[in-house]
Structures are given as structure tokens and as C-alpha cells.
Amino acid sequence: MKIAELKRLPDPCGFVSFTQELNIQSTVGRRLFLNSDFLTDRPSIIRELSNTDSMLAFIDKEHHKKDVASILLLLSEVKDIEKTLTNLDSNKILNDIELFEIKNFSFTAKKLLEIVYRYTSNNELYIEGQKEVDFVTFDETIRILDPENSGIPTYYIYDAYSEDLATLRHREQNETDSEQLAEIQAQILDIEQEIRSSLSQQLKPHSNDLLTALNNIAYIDLLIAKAAMANSFGLCRPEVSENKTEYIGIFNPEVKVKLQERGSKYQETDIDFGRFPTLITGINMGGKTLMLKTLYLCQMLFQYGFFVPAGRAKIMIMSGILFSFTDEQNQLQGLSSFAAEMKKIDEIIKQISADHNLLILIDELARTTNPQEGAAIVSATLEILQENSVCAFITTHYDITTSCRRLRVRGLKENVSETANNYKSTDYIRNLLKNIDYQLINDTSGNTPNEAIRIAELLGTDNRLIDKAKGKIAH
Numbered sequence: 001m002k003i004a005e006l007k008r009l010p011d012p013c014g015f016v017s018f019t020q021e022l023n024i025q026s027t028v029g030r031r032l033f034l035n036s037d038f039l040t041d042r043p044s045i046i047r048e049l050s051n052t053d054s055m056l057a058f059i060d061k062e063h064h065k066k067d068v069a070s071i072l073l074l075l076s077e078v079k080d081i082e083k084t085l086t087n088l089d090s091n092k093i094l095n096d097i098e099l100f101e102i103k104n105f106s107f108t109a110k111k112l113l114e115i116v117y118r119y120t121s122n123n124e125l126y127i128e129g130q131k132e133v134d135f136v137t138f139d140e141t142i143r144i145l146d147p148e149n150s151g152i153p154t155y156y157i158y159d160a161y162s163e164d165l166a167t168l169r170h171r172e173q174n175e176t177d178s179e180q181l182a183e184i185q186a187q188i189l190d191i192e193q194e195i196r197s198s199l200s201q202q203l204k205p206h207s208n209d210l211l212t213a214l215n216n217i218a219y220i221d222l223l224i225a226k227a228a229m230a231n232s233f234g235l236c237r238p239e240v241s242e243n244k245t246e247y248i249g250i251f252n253p254e255v256k257v258k259l260q261e262r263g264s265k266y267q268e269t270d271i272d273f274g275r276f277p278t279l280i281t282g283i284n285m286g287g288k289t290l291m292l293k294t295l296y297l298c299q300m301l302f303q304y305g306f307f308v309p310a311g312r313a314k315i316m317i318m319s320g321i322l323f324s325f326t327d328e329q330n331q332l333q334g335l336s337s338f339a340a341e342m343k344k345i346d347e348i349i350k351q352i353s354a355d356h357n358l359l360i361l362i363d364e365l366a367r368t369t370n371p372q373e374g375a376a377i378v379s380a381t382l383e384i385l386q387e388n389s390v391c392a393f394i395t396t397h398y399d400i401t402t403s404c405r406r407l408r409v410r411g412l413k414e415n416v417s418e419t420a421n422n423y424k425s426t427d428y429i430r431n432l433l434k435n436i437d438y439q440l441i442n443d444t445s446g447n448t449p450n451e452a453i454r455i456a457e458l459l460g461t462d463n464r465l466i467d468k469a470k471g472k473i474a475h
Contacts, residue, residue, distance in 0.1 A: 003304070004034040012325050013296040014254055019306075021233075022225040025075035028082070028214055029221030036222075039303050040317060042240055047128050048305025053237050054126040056227035058119065067115050068224075074112040075221045081105050082214060089207040093193070094200045100155035102203060102210065103145035107153040109213045110138040116220060127223065130216050137209035144202050157192050161199075165191045226306055233257075235307035238298075241314040245391070246272035249311030252294040256309075264430070267438045268311065271295075271407070275356075277385035277392035279378075279400060280440070282409025283451045287438045288395040289325070292361045295393065296321055299359055316391070322348045323361040338368045345381060352388045360385065360392035367397070374398050408443035412436060412451060412458075428460040 006016055024030050039045050059068050084098040094102070113133060119125040146152075147160040159166035168188050175181045229235065233253045249268040256266040271291070280288050298308040302315045324344040345365070352358055365381060366374035375398040382402045385392045413435045432455065453473065457466045 001038055002034065003036050007034070013293040013300075013323070014252075015297050015300040018254060018297065018301075019304075022222075022229055024221055024225045025072055026078040026080070026218065026221050028078060028080040028218040029075065029225070031080060031082075032215075032218040032222050033225075036304055038300075038320070039305060040319060042317060045240060045303065045305060045317065049237050049307070051127050051129070051223055052226045052230065052305070052307060055223045056230055058125045059224060059227055060231065064119075064124075067119075071112060071115055071220070072224070074108055074115075075217070075224075077108050078112070078214075078217055078221075079105065080214075082211070085207050085211045085214070088200060088204055089211075091204065092200070093197045094203075095196070096155065096157070099145060099196070099199060100153075102141060103155045104153040105210070105214070106138045106141040106145070109210075109217060110135065110142075112217060112220075113213065127220070130219065131212045133213045133216060134209055137206045137213070141203060141206055141210065144199060157195050161195045162191055165195070230307040233309060235301075236310050236313055238302050238308050238310075238313035238315045241316050243316065244272060244274045244314065245316045246270075246312075246314045247298065247308075247310045248313070250294060250298065250313070251309050252290055252297065253309045255290065262430075264434070269439050271440055273391055273393070273405075275389045275391055276405060277360075277382050277390065277394065278405045278407055279382065279402075280393055280395045280407045280409070281397070281443065282395075283411045283436070284455055285433065286409035286411060286436060288409060289363050291440070292323070292325070292363050292393055292395060295359070296323060296361055318359045318391070319355050319357040320351075321359045321361070322351060323363075324348065324365070325361075325363045336368075338366070341366070341368070349381075349384055352385070352390050356388050356390055358390060360390055362392070362394045365394050365396060371398055375400055378402075406443040407440040410437040410439045410441050412454065428458065432458050 003016070003019065011017055019033075022033065024033055039048070058064055079101060081098075081101045084094065084101050087098065088094060088102070113135075116125070120127060145155060147158050157165070159169060165188065168184055168191070172181065172184050172188065175184055230237075235253075248270050250271060251266055251268045259266045269287075269291070280291065282288050294309070298310065298313070299315065299318060299321055301308050302313075303317065308315070324341060345362070348360055348362075352360065362381070366377040369377070375396075378394060378396050378398055378400055379402040382394065382400070382404050385394075386404065435458075453466065453469050456469070
């Protein structure tokens with residue numbers, strides 16, 4: 001699916017919003033980004049990652065800073081002239097605006113690509129997959145559209161194109177008779193249209209090279225933006241893996257930035273998985289849902305050719321990603337949250353029957369029904385996922401007896417009660433979050449953590465409720 005299509009859909013995991021951080025300079029670069037596809041072939045993904053890596057190394061060098069600034073400035077001046085070039089290739093006579101667009105583009109593209117190709121030619125910058133552009137194209141285009149050799153990108157139909165035109169324009173300025181003036185102006189219009197037709201014919205052989213240059217520039221723009229984003233957010237280049245995905249120090253960039261703005265520290269975590277389902281349990285506020293959304297974000301970034309938010313990463317290529325999140329269920333058709341969730345799970349089961357190479361992310365499955373039936377639904381779903389050897393994660397608060405791989409959020413740190421009680425009531429939430437260890441650990445107990453009352457107490461909940469709840473548990 002193209003990114004332009006994703007922008008029209010809900011964005012529960014933040015992929016679309018995160019990629020809006022890309023600082024793309026040109027409209028043609030933005031178009032290329034929106035037309036980017038979800039990549040499923042290894043060579044294409046490796047090419048994108050390698051090109052981004054090369055560009056990141058290039059823009060990071062101090063002695064390249066001046067030229068990088070020049071490239072960015074020139075990119076901001078590039079207009080998307082694809083439609084104009086299509087008209088040219090279709091033997092249409094270009095109007096003055098279209099001729100100006102081609103002239104202006106030729107001046108800008110020549111300057112920009114001269115800088116870029118200077119570095120690619122001496123191997124200081126490596127960009128795989130770009131077609132070569134013959135600079136003769138720019139010289140010829142400029143010669144055709146700048147007959148007076150002015151060296152400026154503005155355009156009009158010059159007198160130099162036709163002696164008759166120059167003569168008629170001179171007469172037009174001095175003619176006082178209205179009928180004669182109208183006749184002169186009609187002749188001028190005819191000659192100007194003949195010149196436009198001639199210019200279009202002269203430019204047509206260069207249309208393909210100009211389109212190649214436009215596409216190359218769009219890719220350079222997107223590549224710089226991807227490299228700059230990787231640098232800004234501390235993203236890493238992932239390796240392509242066959243049978244195991246592994247993240248060391250994975251983080252959610254949006255949440256990390258928000259925490260840093262508040263003076264808090266984000267705890268990066270490690271996680272790995274293969275072609276089997278994993279059950280994640282843990283305390284409320286333990287980051288289970290955030291982990292699923294971050295896994296989705298990383299897989300999407302990887303398969304759209306971006307670096308990912310982690311210290312190190314090895315990632316399997318998936319055919320697609322299917323998810324069910326409690327905050328994205330669609331109830332517009334009059335369905336309850338449970339009915340909407342079951343429809344989503346039904347779709348997932350049908351799709352994994354046809355394609356096992358999917359990443360499945362299910363948050364708090366069957367949370368809105370009673371614990372006995374909810375646990376049964378979770379167990380049944382796990383068994384189906386296991387039978388199909390699917391990469392999957394399910395988060396739950398239910399006690400599940402089905403044999404499967406289990407991870408648990410480590411949870412509250414020791415002595416958290418004493419630590420938290422030293423704070424004012426207004427800081428309960430912030431300081432509780434500081435005292436949660438978000439690391440995922442292997443869990444063989446089969447039981448979910450029982451810390452809800454303790455968390456409620458640490459949040460400053462009324463003691464009458466806490467005491468009554470503890471009494472219920474005791475009995």
C-alpha cells in the first residue's frame with residue numbers, strides 16, 4: 001500500500017504521523033514519498049537502507065555542510081514539472097508557463113546535480129539505482145530557451161527567435177491606427193504560436209532525460225530527509241533477517257521525545273521473536289500496548305526503507321501487518337466493541353490461512369467480555385496462530401493455560417511504595433511511571449501479575465476503596 005493511501009486511514013500506531021517529521025524540500029520529493037510502496041523483496045529493502053546509510057554518512061561530515069546547504073536550497077526551488085514533461089512527450093505544444101518551467105528546472109537541476117555527481121563520481125556518496133543523466137540535456141535545453149544567453153531562468157518569447165517578430169513588435173509600439181494595430185497583434189500571436197510549436201519540437205528529444213533528472217532529484221530529496229530523520233531521532237540501520245527479528249534498545253520516538261520534554265527518561269527495551277505467537281502480560285501502565293505499536297512502527301519503517309528506532313535491529317521481511325487495538329475498533333456500523341473486535345480477529349484468521357508470513361499484533365483480546373470466555377477466546381486464538389506458525393503478539397490480563405512463549409513486563413520496582421509516598425499527590429502518576437521497570441522477561445508461571453490494587457494505591461486512590469478492595473482479596 002502506498003503512503004498516500006495510508007494517510008486516508010486511521011493511524012493508531014503513529015507511522016503516518018512519525019513520517020510527517022520528514023523535512024522534504026520539494027513538491028516532487030513529497031510526491032515520491034507519498035507514492036512509496038510497502039517493500040517485500042530483500043534487494044529493494046537493502047538498496048534503500050544502503051542508500052540512506054551512505055547519505056547519512058555524507059551529510060554528517062563537517063566539510064560537506066556547505067554543499068549540503070546548497071543542495072537543500074536548490075531542492076526547495078525545484079517544481080514538479082512531470083505533467084509538463086508528459087505534455088511535451090505527447091507532442092503537445094507547450095504554453096509559455098510550461099516553457100518557463102522547463103527552463104527554470106534546467107538551470108536548477110544542472111546546479112544541483114553537478115554538486116551531487118561530484119561526490120558520487122569520487123565515491124564520497126553512493127546512490128544505487130539511479131539512471132544517469134546526460135548534462136548535454138541541460139545545456140541544450142537552456143540553449144533552446146535562452147537564445148540571448150542571459151543566464152537567468154526567466155522566460156518569454158524572445159525577439160531573437162524571429163526577425164519578423166522583432167520587426168512586428170517594434171511596429172506595435174509605434175502604431176497609432178487601431179485597425180493596423182489589431183492586424184499587427186494578430187500576426188504577432190501567430191508567429192509566437194509557431195515559435196512555441198518549434199520550441200516544443202526541439203525540446204521533445206530531451207523529455208525523457210529531463211524526467212530522469214526530475215526523478216533523481218526527487219529521490220535525492222527524500223534520501224536526505226530520511227538520513228536527517230535517522231540522525232535526529234537516533235534511528236539505526238536494521239539488518240535483514242530470515243527467521244528471527246531482534247531489537248536491542250527499541251524505543252517509541254514520539255513517546256521518547258515527549259518524556260524528554262518533561263525531563264523524564266525513556267527506558268529502552270529488548271525484544272525478539274520468530275515464527276510463533278508470543279503472549280505478553282504485565283501490570284496496568286506497563287507499556288504492553290506501546291510495545292505492540294512500536295513493533296508495528298518499526299516493521300513499517302523497515303519495509304518502507306527507513307531506519308528504525310532501536311540501538312540495533314535484525315528484522316524479518318513480512319508480507320503484511322495485521323493488528324487489532326482496543327482504541328481503534330470501529331463501532332460506526334452499530335457494533336459493540338466486542339463485536340467489532342471479533343470481526344477483526346475473524347479477518348486475521350482468514351488471512352493467515354492464506355499467508356503465514358504476516359506479523360499479527362493483538363492488544364487486550366476479548367477484554368470486554370467475562371474472564372472465563374475471554375480467556376477461552378485468547379487460548380483458541382493462540383492455538384490457531386501456533387498451528388499456522390505465524391509471528392504474533394497478544395497482550396492480555398487473563399490467566400492463559402495454553403502452552404506458548406510468554407513475556408512479562410517486569411513491573412514495579414522494589415520499595416516503590418516508600419519512594420512514591422515521598423511525593424506530593426499531584427505527582428503520583430509521574431513518579432509511579434518512574435518506578436516501573438518496562439523490560440520484558442521470560443515468564444513460565446502462566447499467571448498474570450496481581451498488582452492493580454497496589455498501583456491504584458500508589459496513584460493516590462481514596463483509602464476507603466483501597467481498604468475495601470484489599471478486604472475482598474483477603475476473603
